[in-house]
Amino acid sequence: MATKERIIPKNVLLPFVLITSLFFLWGLANNMTDTLLAAFKRIMSMTDSRTALIQISCYGLGYFIFAIPAAIYIKKYSYKSGILLGLGLYLIGCFLFFPAKLTGNYFHFLGALWVLFGGLSILETAANPYIIAMGPEESGTRRLNFAQSFNPIGSITGVLVSQVFILSSLNKAGAEERAAMSAEELQAIQGAELNSVTTTYITIGALLLALWIIIYFVKMPRTKEAGGSINFMPTVKRLLKNKNYTTGVIAQFFYVGAQIGIWSFTIRYAMQELRLEEIALPDGKTAEQIAANYYIASLILFVSCRFIFTGLMKYFKPGNLLTFASLLAIIFTLMVVFVGGQLGVYALVGISGCMSLMFPTIFGLAVKGLGEDTKIAGSGLIMTIVGGAVITQLQGLVSTAVDNVSTTSISLPPGINMAYLVPVACFVIITLYALKVANKH
16 A cells, blocks of 8 residues: 555656656756846847747747657657757757857857757656656656656756846846947947856756766666557547547646746846836846846745645645636736736736646646557647747737837736736636546546
8 A cells, every 4th residue: 555655666766866857957947048038138138029039939949849759759769768869959959059159149049049948848748758657647647746846946946047147247238228339338248248148058058968978877667658659640649539638738838828928027027016127226236136036936936836736636636726726826917917016026926836736737637548648648748838939929019019009098007017918818728627627537
């Protein structure tokens, strides 16, 4: 009986620890990228919709394009092969920041991020179902929630790294001041700022290379789904007929979109609602650094609640917990839009607690009982991370459009506030999915 209750079997403890470290590492990359929106907005004086191209490159072109090829590769070879391939692309993407810095071209940085996030797509396609397969199926969702609990720890680390090594190096000059500078003065400032970005990513790349070598030499468990014929189209047809899976894919698309959209503009929202660019700041601190503290608070709440929800799954059905969390997220997000100020910022932090169980829970419920189809199914769920590009870009467009509206007859909240109506719609869809599966799982 005790053996059945173990969510991590003893014979896979070391592989589990190594694979779980990857959850930490892609959390690091994801949330460093979120802070890049604020960094590049200042460095290159860009609009919200233009900086959101970072998320299109990462989540649209990176995650979406690589997911299915990754699943086919993993199906043909093994989970370990996929993990080594994904980790390799991740570290190469980090090293590509150096040639991007030499050109100073924004689109070259986007190219480096595309390679990096292609690697993350492969890692997630391999690691999520692999964790589920490392033990009894009935504890798979709990096991994935536990492994995913280390993802936001990586996210917190990513924000701290960005805050200390990137955001702290930003020159306080705004867009108007930069426009008035000579070309030489502006180039010198941007060069120093981009150098901080590049050095940070190259250092991470070196650490990833060391981990790649360790995983290469450690023996990983082979699961019953490892290797074998691919049968891609028959698998896809079976999955499309599986309503539990297809509705899970839809819910996951809107969840990822909501999460990335909410976190991508957290720093911008906090800067605006707390008027950080209008008040005196501590010496050596930028508005972005101060606002990033609320982002870190969001991630701390996220990781804390993920462990809490993992424990609660021992007593409550995952579907019921998902329903509760998504309804609370709707309330908090509406406060972000219409209340604003310090209370709006606190509500924005609170959303992260609600989101903490959503990704692994939706993933675990969607692939339950799929057996040999799990690898291909996992790629479909990872492809939904394209929602991060779609929803973030939509939020950026809403923000820019509202700010450009000039009317005295309608009094609207600021554009960045109104942009959070997009995640509200996402959480409504997740709530409908949660209600649908609540009584089934």
